[in-house]
Amino acid sequence: MFNLSAVYQLPFGPGQRYLSAPDLARSILGAWTRSTIATTQTGLPFNVTINRSKCVRAGDYAVSGEMRPDYVAGVPLTPPDGSTPDDWINAAAFAAPANQTFGDLGRNIFRAPGITDVDFAPAKDVSFSERMHLRFRADVFNILNRAQYGGPNAVLGQTNFGVITTPISSYATGRGAPREFQRSAKLSF
Numbered sequence: 001m002f003n004l005s006a007v008y009q010l011p012f013g014p015g016q017r018y019l020s021a022p023d024l025a026r027s028i029l030g031a032w033t034r035s036t037i038a039t040t041q042t043g044l045p046f047n048v049t050i051n052r053s054k055c056v057r058a059g060d061y062a063v064s065g066e067m068r069p070d071y072v073a074g075v076p077l078t079p080p081d082g083s084t085p086d087d088w089i090n091a092a093a094f095a096a097p098a099n100q101t102f103g104d105l106g107r108n109i110f111r112a113p114g115i116t117d118v119d120f121a122p123a124k125d126v127s128f129s130e131r132m133h134l135r136f137r138a139d140v141f142n143i144l145n146r147a148q149y150g151g152p153n154a155v156l157g158q159t160n161f162g163v164i165t166t167p168i169s170s171y172a173t174g175r176g177a178p179r180e181f182q183r184s185a186k187l188s189f
Contacts, residue, residue, distance in 0.1 A: 001041035008034045014127075031125040040116040043151075045108035048089065050096055050156040068103040069094040069156050077110060079162075085113075088152040089162035096156075112151035115168060118143050135186045145179040 011017040013030020020026070049066035075093040083089070089110060097103040123137040142148075150166040169177060 004038040006036050033123045035121045037119045041114060043112035043114045045111050046151045046154055047108060048105060048110060048154045068105040070097050070103045071105045085149055085164040087162055088164055091161055094156050113149040115148050116146055131189055133188045137184050139182040141180040
Protein backbone atom coordinates (compact mmCIF):
# COMPACT_ATOMS: atom_id res chain seq x y z
CA MET A 1 0.00 0.00 0.00
CA PHE A 2 1.21 3.49 -0.84
CA ASN A 3 -0.41 6.69 0.47
CA LEU A 4 0.42 10.23 -0.60
CA SER A 5 -0.95 13.35 1.05
CA ALA A 6 -0.14 16.83 -0.23
CA VAL A 7 -1.33 20.34 0.67
CA TYR A 8 -0.32 23.31 -1.49
CA GLN A 9 -1.15 26.94 -0.86
CA LEU A 10 -1.17 28.90 -4.11
CA PRO A 11 1.30 31.83 -4.05
CA PHE A 12 -1.40 34.51 -4.45
CA GLY A 13 -2.88 36.81 -1.82
CA PRO A 14 -1.92 38.44 1.49
CA GLY A 15 1.63 37.59 2.57
CA GLN A 16 2.32 35.64 -0.65
CA ARG A 17 4.67 36.29 -3.56
CA TYR A 18 2.01 37.42 -6.05
CA LEU A 19 -1.05 39.67 -5.69
CA SER A 20 -0.21 40.70 -2.13
CA ALA A 21 -1.54 44.26 -2.61
CA PRO A 22 -5.26 44.69 -1.87
CA ASP A 23 -7.31 44.71 -5.09
CA LEU A 24 -10.05 42.72 -6.87
CA ALA A 25 -7.61 40.16 -8.36
CA ARG A 26 -6.24 39.35 -4.89
CA SER A 27 -9.77 38.95 -3.54
CA ILE A 28 -10.64 36.42 -6.25
CA LEU A 29 -7.34 34.59 -6.81
CA GLY A 30 -5.77 34.87 -3.37
CA ALA A 31 -5.91 32.53 -0.34
CA TRP A 32 -6.53 29.28 -2.24
CA THR A 33 -5.30 25.93 -0.93
CA ARG A 34 -5.29 22.63 -2.84
CA SER A 35 -5.05 19.27 -1.08
CA THR A 36 -4.84 15.74 -2.43
CA ILE A 37 -4.82 12.28 -0.92
CA ALA A 38 -3.86 9.39 -3.21
CA THR A 39 -3.89 5.71 -2.24
CA THR A 40 -2.89 2.66 -4.22
CA GLN A 41 -2.50 -0.93 -3.08
CA THR A 42 -2.28 -4.43 -4.44
CA GLY A 43 -5.39 -6.58 -4.34
CA LEU A 44 -6.24 -8.77 -1.38
CA PRO A 45 -5.25 -12.46 -1.56
CA PHE A 46 -7.92 -15.16 -1.93
CA ASN A 47 -8.18 -18.93 -2.23
CA VAL A 48 -9.32 -20.84 -5.29
CA THR A 49 -11.52 -23.70 -4.09
CA ILE A 50 -13.59 -26.58 -5.44
CA ASN A 51 -16.80 -28.08 -4.06
CA ARG A 52 -16.06 -31.25 -2.05
CA SER A 53 -18.88 -33.10 -3.79
CA LYS A 54 -16.74 -33.00 -6.96
CA CYS A 55 -13.86 -34.81 -5.21
CA VAL A 56 -14.73 -37.44 -2.62
CA ARG A 57 -12.19 -37.88 0.18
CA ALA A 58 -11.94 -40.64 2.74
CA GLY A 59 -14.05 -39.76 5.77
CA ASP A 60 -15.73 -36.81 4.05
CA TYR A 61 -18.70 -38.58 2.47
CA ALA A 62 -21.22 -36.75 4.68
CA VAL A 63 -19.36 -33.43 4.79
CA SER A 64 -20.13 -30.60 2.42
CA GLY A 65 -18.08 -27.49 1.78
CA GLU A 66 -15.05 -26.55 -0.25
CA MET A 67 -11.40 -27.56 -0.52
CA ARG A 68 -8.47 -26.50 -2.68
CA PRO A 69 -8.05 -28.07 -6.15
CA ASP A 70 -4.89 -29.38 -7.80
CA TYR A 71 -2.68 -27.00 -9.78
CA VAL A 72 -2.01 -28.07 -13.39
CA ALA A 73 1.76 -27.62 -13.75
CA GLY A 74 2.94 -25.22 -16.44
CA VAL A 75 -0.46 -23.58 -17.01
CA PRO A 76 -0.53 -19.85 -16.12
CA LEU A 77 -2.95 -18.71 -13.40
CA THR A 78 -4.11 -15.74 -15.48
CA PRO A 79 -5.98 -16.02 -18.80
CA PRO A 80 -3.79 -15.82 -21.96
CA ASP A 81 -4.97 -12.27 -22.78
CA GLY A 82 -4.54 -11.04 -19.18
CA SER A 83 -7.03 -10.70 -16.34
CA THR A 84 -10.23 -8.69 -16.87
CA PRO A 85 -13.28 -8.39 -14.59
CA ASP A 86 -15.09 -10.87 -16.87
CA ASP A 87 -12.21 -13.38 -16.83
CA TRP A 88 -9.86 -12.91 -13.85
CA ILE A 89 -8.65 -16.51 -13.34
CA ASN A 90 -7.59 -19.16 -15.88
CA ALA A 91 -9.85 -22.15 -15.11
CA ALA A 92 -7.55 -24.43 -17.15
CA ALA A 93 -4.87 -24.03 -14.43
CA PHE A 94 -6.84 -26.15 -11.94
CA ALA A 95 -8.20 -29.68 -11.73
CA ALA A 96 -10.25 -31.71 -9.26
CA PRO A 97 -8.02 -33.77 -6.94
CA ALA A 98 -8.04 -37.55 -7.35
CA ASN A 99 -10.49 -39.47 -5.12
CA GLN A 100 -9.49 -39.61 -1.47
CA THR A 101 -6.72 -36.99 -1.83
CA PHE A 102 -6.31 -33.35 -0.95
CA GLY A 103 -5.65 -30.69 -3.60
CA ASP A 104 -2.10 -29.39 -3.90
CA LEU A 105 -2.91 -25.74 -4.65
CA GLY A 106 -1.35 -23.34 -2.15
CA ARG A 107 -3.28 -21.03 0.13
CA ASN A 108 -4.04 -17.46 -1.09
CA ILE A 109 -2.39 -18.20 -4.45
CA PHE A 110 -4.20 -15.39 -6.27
CA ARG A 111 -4.93 -11.69 -5.72
CA ALA A 112 -8.04 -9.62 -6.37
CA PRO A 113 -7.68 -6.39 -8.41
CA GLY A 114 -5.69 -3.57 -6.86
CA ILE A 115 -7.25 -0.41 -5.52
CA THR A 116 -6.38 3.15 -6.60
CA ASP A 117 -8.16 6.20 -5.24
CA VAL A 118 -7.44 9.94 -5.59
CA ASP A 119 -9.30 12.55 -3.53
CA PHE A 120 -8.97 16.28 -4.24
CA ALA A 121 -10.08 19.36 -2.28
CA PRO A 122 -9.70 23.04 -3.24
CA ALA A 123 -10.39 25.56 -0.45
CA LYS A 124 -10.74 29.36 -0.39
CA ASP A 125 -10.24 31.48 2.73
CA VAL A 126 -12.04 34.81 3.11
CA SER A 127 -11.16 37.19 5.95
CA PHE A 128 -13.76 39.66 7.23
CA SER A 129 -11.64 41.00 10.07
CA GLU A 130 -8.52 40.04 12.00
CA ARG A 131 -10.48 37.46 14.02
CA MET A 132 -13.28 36.38 11.66
CA HIS A 133 -12.55 34.04 8.72
CA LEU A 134 -14.70 31.95 6.42
CA ARG A 135 -13.35 28.88 4.61
CA PHE A 136 -15.17 27.46 1.57
CA ARG A 137 -14.12 23.94 0.64
CA ALA A 138 -15.14 21.44 -2.05
CA ASP A 139 -14.13 17.79 -1.65
CA VAL A 140 -14.10 15.39 -4.59
CA PHE A 141 -13.69 11.77 -3.55
CA ASN A 142 -12.50 9.28 -6.21
CA ILE A 143 -11.94 12.17 -8.62
CA LEU A 144 -10.87 9.77 -11.40
CA ASN A 145 -14.14 7.83 -10.93
CA ARG A 146 -12.15 4.61 -11.26
CA ALA A 147 -14.09 1.39 -10.72
CA GLN A 148 -12.84 -0.50 -7.65
CA TYR A 149 -13.54 -4.20 -8.15
CA GLY A 150 -13.93 -6.84 -5.45
CA GLY A 151 -12.68 -10.41 -5.66
CA PRO A 152 -13.87 -12.86 -8.33
CA ASN A 153 -15.95 -15.98 -7.78
CA ALA A 154 -13.19 -18.44 -6.92
CA VAL A 155 -15.16 -21.71 -6.63
CA LEU A 156 -14.00 -23.95 -9.48
CA GLY A 157 -16.83 -25.53 -11.46
CA GLN A 158 -19.41 -22.78 -10.93
CA THR A 159 -20.72 -21.11 -14.08
CA ASN A 160 -19.30 -17.69 -13.17
CA PHE A 161 -15.87 -18.94 -11.99
CA GLY A 162 -13.26 -16.19 -12.31
CA VAL A 163 -15.86 -13.45 -12.92
CA ILE A 164 -15.92 -10.33 -10.73
CA THR A 165 -19.53 -9.44 -9.94
CA THR A 166 -19.16 -7.00 -7.03
CA PRO A 167 -17.32 -3.77 -6.22
CA ILE A 168 -14.75 -3.66 -3.41
CA SER A 169 -17.30 -1.83 -1.26
CA SER A 170 -21.09 -1.84 -1.40
CA TYR A 171 -21.35 1.19 0.89
CA ALA A 172 -22.78 4.44 -0.46
CA THR A 173 -19.72 6.40 0.68
CA GLY A 174 -16.07 5.76 1.46
CA ARG A 175 -13.31 3.76 -0.14
CA GLY A 176 -14.28 2.14 -3.41
CA ALA A 177 -17.43 4.22 -3.90
CA PRO A 178 -18.15 6.11 -7.16
CA ARG A 179 -17.09 9.75 -7.50
CA GLU A 180 -18.65 11.95 -4.81
CA PHE A 181 -18.78 15.71 -4.30
CA GLN A 182 -19.08 17.50 -0.98
CA ARG A 183 -19.16 21.24 -0.22
CA SER A 184 -18.66 22.90 3.14
CA ALA A 185 -18.20 26.26 4.79
CA LYS A 186 -16.50 26.91 8.14
CA LEU A 187 -16.74 30.16 10.06
CA SER A 188 -13.92 30.87 12.53
CA PHE A 189 -14.25 33.71 15.03
